[in-house]
Each structure stands twice: as C-alpha cells, then as structure tokens.
Amino acid sequence: MRSHYCGQVTEALLDQDVTLCGWAHRRRDHGGVIFIDLRDREGLVQVVIDPDVPDAFAAAERVRNEYVLRLTGRVRRRPEGTENPNLATGAVEVLARELEIVNRSEPLPFQLDDEDTSEEVRLRYRYLDLRRPVMQERLRLRTRVISAMRRFLEQHGFMDIETPMLTKATPEGARDYLVPSRTHPGSFFALPQSPQLFKQLLMMGGLDRYYQVARCFRDEDLRADRQPEFTQLDIETSFMGEQAITDLMEAMIRAMFKDVLDVELPDPFPRMPYETAMRRYGSDKPDLRIPLELTELSDLMAGVEFKVFASAAQDPKSRVAALRVPGGGKIPRREIDGYAEFVTRYGAKGLAYIKVNDASAGSNGLQSPIVKFLPDEVLSKILTRTGAENGDLIFFGADTAKVVNDALGALRLRVGADLGLVNGDWAPLWVVNFPMFEWDEQENRWNALHHPFTAPRVEEAAEVRANPEHCLSRAYDMVLNGTEIGGGSVRIHRPDMQSAVFELLGIDAEEARAKFGFLLDALKFGCPPHGGIAFGLDRLVMLMAGAKSIREVMAFPKTQTAACPLTQAPAPVADAQLRDLNIRLRRTP
Numbered sequence: 039m040r041s042h043y044c045g046q047v048t049e050a051l052l053d054q055d056v057t058l059c060g061w062a063h064r065r066r067d068h069g070g071v072i073f074i075d076l077r078d079r080e081g082l083v084q085v086v087i088d089p090d091v092p093d094a095f096a097a098a099e100r101v102r103n104e105y106v107l108r109l110t111g112r113v114r115r116r117p118e119g120t121e122n123p124n125l126a127t128g129a130v131e132v133l134a135r136e137l138e139i140v141n142r143s144e145p146l147p148f149q150l151d152d153e154d155t156s157e158e159v160r161l162r163y164r165y166l167d168l169r170r171p172v173m174q175e176r177l178r179l180r181t182r183v184i185s186a187m188r189r190f191l192e193q194h195g196f197m198d199i200e201t202p203m204l205t206k207a208t209p210e211g212a213r214d215y216l217v218p219s220r221t222h223p224g225s226f227f228a229l230p231q232s233p234q235l236f237k238q239l240l241m242m243g244g245l246d247r248y249y250q251v252a253r254c255f256r257d258e259d260l261r262a263d264r265q266p267e268f269t270q271l272d273i274e275t276s277f278m279g280e281q282a283i284t285d286l287m288e289a290m291i292r293a294m295f296k297d298v299l300d301v302e303l304p305d306p307f308p309r310m311p312y313e314t315a316m317r318r319y320g321s322d323k324p325d326l327r328i329p330l331e332l333t334e335l336s337d338l339m340a341g342v343e344f345k346v347f348a349s350a351a352q353d354p355k356s357r358v359a360a361l362r363v364p365g366g367g368k369i370p371r372r373e374i375d376g377y378a379e380f381v382t383r384y385g386a387k388g389l390a391y392i393k394v395n396d397a398s399a400g401s402n403g404l405q406s407p408i409v410k411f412l413p414d415e416v417l418s419k420i421l422t423r424t425g426a427e428n429g430d431l432i433f434f435g436a437d438t439a440k441v442v443n444d445a446l447g448a449l450r451l452r453v454g455a456d457l458g459l460v461n462g463d464w465a466p467l468w469v470v471n472f473p474m475f476e477w478d479e480q481e482n483r484w485n486a487l488h489h490p491f492t493a494p495r496v497e498e499a500a501e502v503r504a505n506p507e508h509c510l511s512r513a514y515d516m517v518l519n520g521t522e523i524g525g526g527s528v529r530i531h532r533p534d535m536q537s538a539v540f541e542l543l544g545i546d547a548e549e550a551r552a553k554f555g556f557l558l559d560a561l562k563f564g565c566p567p568h569g570g571i572a573f574g575l576d577r578l579v580m581l582m583a584g585a586k587s588i589r590e591v592m593a594f595p596k597t598q599t600a601a602c603p604l605t606q607a608p609a610p611v612a613d614a615q616l617r618d619l620n621i622r623l624r625r626t627p
Contacts, residue, residue, distance in 0.1 A: 045081020051113040062105045072098040083127040094137040104143035110136040162603040180579045186294040196247040201236035213257035223620040229255035237274040241568035242560045266600045274570035311471040320447025325520025326465040328454035332359045344411035350436035358436045362424040366431025367393045386445035390434040467517045474509040492527040499538035523578045526571025533561045
C-alpha cells in the first residue's frame with residue numbers, strides 16, 4: 039500500500055513519486071491550500087494539497103485529526119524560509135495528487151500531545167497512547183536493546199531455549215499466580231516467578247550456555263519499577279565461576295550501550311562488597327553519581343549521655359551514622375522538617391541534625407537542638423570524621439542497622455536530587471560478597487538473601503551449618519544509577535550442600551522432596567558447576583529511556599493495583615467455567 043514511511047521522505051527523494059500511509063497528525067487550511075502533517079511509526083512529513091487537484095482537495099477538506107490516509111504525490115523542496123530543522127523531513131514536502139481516506143476517527147478522549155493526561159486515561163486508551171512518538175521511541179529502544187543482547191549472546195555460544203509457563207509452585211520470595219487444572223481436579227499450575235529451576239536443569243542436561251527473554255509473574259505489592267508480569271533476560275552457564283560470568287555479562291552491557299546509545303561505559307565496572315555498600319551508602323544498590331556517604335559514629339557515641347545515640351551505639355544490631363551534606367547549611371528549617379517526615383516512612387523515629395556555622399568555634403559554632411547533649415570532644419571528632427566544613431549540614435540516624443540504612447540511604451538520594459548533586463549520566467557497579475542468609479526476627483528463622491539455590495563461599499556443608507551468620511554467598515548484582523538491573527549467582531551443584539542449605543532455611547527433607555524433588559534427583563547425576571544471572575529488561579530500558587516508571591516502556595502494563603484499565607482485567611468468569619475447574623466461590627450475601 040505504500041512505497042515509503044513518512045519519516046523516510048528526505049531530500050534524497052526529491053522529485054520522486056511516493057505513496058504514503060498514516061494518520062493525520064494535524065490539518066491546516068491556508069486559504070485555498072490545505073496542509074496535512076502525516077504521521078506514521080517513522081516520523082512525520084508535510085503534505086500539500088492544491089485545489090487544482092479537485093478530488094484530492096475535496097477529500098482533504100473532510101480530513102480531521104487521526105483520520106487514516108493513503109496518498110500519492112511528488113517530493114519537492116519546501117519554499118525558502120519554511121523549513122523545519124526539528125524534523126528529519128523538514129526540508130521537503132509532498133505535493134499530493136491522490137488522497138484516500140482509509141478510515142475515519144471520532145474525536146479522541148485525549149489529545150496525543152497533552153502531557154497532563156492522567157495515566158489512568160492513557161492506559162484505558164493505550165492503543166491511542168501508543169501512537170505518541172515518545173511511546174513509539176521507547177518501544178523501539180526496547181527492541182534495539184533486546185536485539186543487541188541477543189546478538190552478543192549468540193556470538194558467544196548461547197542457545198535461546200524456552201521454558202514452561204505452566205509449572206509447579208515453588209517458594210521464590212513472592213506469591214505465585216496459580217492456574218487451576220481442569221484435568222487434575224484440585225491441583226494447580228503456577229506461572230513462573232522466574233525460570234530458575236529449569237535453567238539449572240538445562241545445565242544438567244549439558245546445554246552449557248542458555249538464554250531466554252522470559253516472561254515472569256509475581257503476585258506482590260507494586261511500585262514504579264515492579265509489575266505483576268515482567269520480562270527478564272535470563273542466562274545460565276556451565277563451568278564458569280563468578281568472575282568469568284560477571285566479566286562476560288559486563289562486556290554484553292557495555293557492547294549494548296555502545297550499540298544502542300553510543301555510550302562508552304567504564305571498563306571494568308567497579309566492584310563493591312555488600313558490607314561496604316551498606317556501611318557507606320545504606321543500600322545494596324548505591325547510586326554512585328551522588329557524592330554523599332554515610333559516616334559510622336557508633337564508637338564515638340557509646341559513652342555519651344544522649345540516650346538516643348548511646349543506646350543504639352551499644353547495641354550490636356544497631357548503628358549511629360551521619361550524612362554530611364556539603365553546603366546544606368542553607369537548607370531552611372521547614373525543608374529539614376520535611377526530610378524528618380520523609381525518613382519516618384523508613385521506620386526512623388526522627389532526624390537529628392547539626393548546622394556547621396563556624397567549625398573553629400567549637401560547640402558555639404554549631405546550630406542544633408542536640409549540641410548541648412554531646413561533649414565538645416565528641417563534636418570535634420564528628421566534624422573531623424565527616425569532613426564537615428563551614429556551611430555544611432550533618433544529618434544523624436540512630437536505630438537498628440536496617441532502619442538507619444533504609445532511612446539515611448533514602449535521604450541521601452532525596453537530598454542529592456533536591457540539591458542537584460547527581461553527577462554524570464551512567465554509574466554502573468557490581469555489588470558482591472552478599473551474606474548467604476538473613477535472620478528473620480518475627481519468624482525466628484534464617485531466610486536466603488537471594489534464593490535457596492545460591493552457592494555459599496565455602497566448600498563443605500559442615501561449614502555452612504557451623505556459621506550461617508557469617509557465611510557469604512557467591513552472588514552478584516549489577517547496579518546502574520541506583521537501580522538493580524541484574525542479579526545472579528553461582529549455584530549449588532552438590533546434593534549435600536543443597537540439603538544443608540534447605541535444612542538451615544527450615545525446609546525439612548519431606549518438604550524439600552515435595553517441592554524440589556526433581557531438582558534434588560538431577561543433582562545426583564553428574565551436575566556440572568554452573569551459574570547465571572537475570573537482567574530486568576523493563577528496568578534497564580526505563581533507565582536508558584529516561585522514563586520514570588517501567589509502565590512507560592511496556593506496551594500494555596498494569597496499574598499500581600495490578601489491574602488493566604484497557605481490558606478491565608482481572609474480571610469475573612462464568613459459573614460454568616468455574617464448574618469445569620471444580621472451583622466453587624463463596625458468595626457474600
């Protein structure tokens with residue numbers, strides 16, 4: 039139906055005939071000459087319809103925004119002074135001799151160029167929202183990212199292998215989406231939270247290098263970078279340790295950024311132990327573009343009279359830390375109060391601070407309600423250790439280590455953004471040496487920090503059992519600009535080690551057999567050492583596109599309540615369907 043896309047009509051086609059199809063982006067009647075901006079996936083071109091072509095002109099008079107058109111005409115140069123340098127087609131226009139209205143459009147529920155349209159409306163009419171150039175560019179970017187990754191992996195011997203969508207429910211950290219089985223009454227499939235177990239089985243099957251652009255499903259509370267169904271680039275290898283795996287994956291990300299954005303990422307990416315990340319940044323995914331760090335003060339506060347600081351400093355599970363904000367002394371009190379309210383979202387009971395007016399004047403040069411509770415010697419050491427200077431502001435956190443890390447880590451990001459302290463465009467990082475387990479105070483049990491198939495950094499199962507608190511894992515996360523874009527590990531490949539880990543996690547032999555029997559059996563038959571990683575494609579493309587939410591880089595996302603305004607899903611189903619599945623709903627009166 040067409041010879042070219044609209045965005046391809048450039049000076050290279052001068053004096054040539056073209057046939058174009060697209061939407062009427064805008065129509066202008068200039069006193070006898072009609073101009074139509076015709077738009078398709080590749081861009082926009084100006085079309086001119088003169089009255090000396092009566093049939094085409096009559097059709098053009100009936101055109102309204104978003105009508106679907108097909109036209110034929112000759113490419114000519116725009117008159118001098120009317121060029122549009124903002125368009126790839128801005129030097130030319132098409133003089134139409136034929137114009138066909140292929141389909142009409144009713145008035146749109148929102149204007150495509152209205153940036154204030156609510157997300158609810160945009161998702162309700164997503165097929166219209168997708169016509170916006172910004173959405174098309176984001177989905178084009180997504181395609182290029184996936185294509186670049188596929189090329190790299192296939193050049194390095196990886197095989198694209200699909201894994202089941204209907205599988206067995208296994209504990210992986212979130213609730214499963216369950217699918218009732220009609221042929222097995224009372225039994226359920228689960229949609230995969232990830233292909234984790236299957237990709238390990240592929241290694242046991244000798245496939246050696248696997249990848250998949252995999253759809254995954256998790257029934258969990260949503261936020262800007264989470265969706266109930268999402269896409270990850272899933273990868274697994276055999277006979278490669280963590281250094282080899284991370285080196286190869288880093289090379290892939292560098293190659294993809296160069297190919298897609300023409301950006302040179304650092305070579306190599308910096309590496310940071312988990313403990314260092316938590317101590318210095320309060321987060322296991324620090325944004326290194328922000329030059330603010332936490333300073334440990336617990337040893338200085340253990341003997342002070344200020345109970346809030348002293349009690350936290352004396353508790354081995356707590357900490358006292360400071361966040362120095364250079365030039366932060368100019369922040370007004372009302373904004374400091376806003377930051378105090380902000381950190382309560384992360385469990386903090388308050389936010390102490392000191393403004394450094396004159397560091398040479400001792401306590402007299404410091405402005406804060408807490409100065410009177412701290413000895414001059416301690417105040418002097420705080421200034422020295424944090425590196426605070428005149429005009430700076432120091433925030434303090436004193437609570438359990440988790441609360442302090444969460445609160446000051448989030449405050450660091452908030453203050454860095456508010457004060458324009460974000461430096462540079464891209465800051466990749468590997469976070470390594472994660473703890474193998476974390477203790478759950480409420481459940482009084484150990485949990486796996488990653489998942490129960492991650493290998494520990496010890497060779498013998500007895501070493502894991504003897505010291506789970508200090509056991510490190512062979513896990514690694516790739517972080518970009520404060521967002522985890524990929525996570526993986528070397529896996530357990532010996533039955534005795536897997537049994538020991540299950541035991542520590544409170545999974546007894548009977549439960550392990552019921553949930554993971556097929557994996558335990560496979561481990562007995564010559565399982566190779568193996569490991570892998572999964573990249574969150576939605577998050578990665580979100581960062582590369584400069585979008586604020588992964589919903590902006592997905593064609594048909596769900597809302598924050600895991601609903602689809604377009605299709606009205608989830609929705610009730612007929613009683614007959616439920617009877618086929620042996621499901622009986624409890625009706626409320």
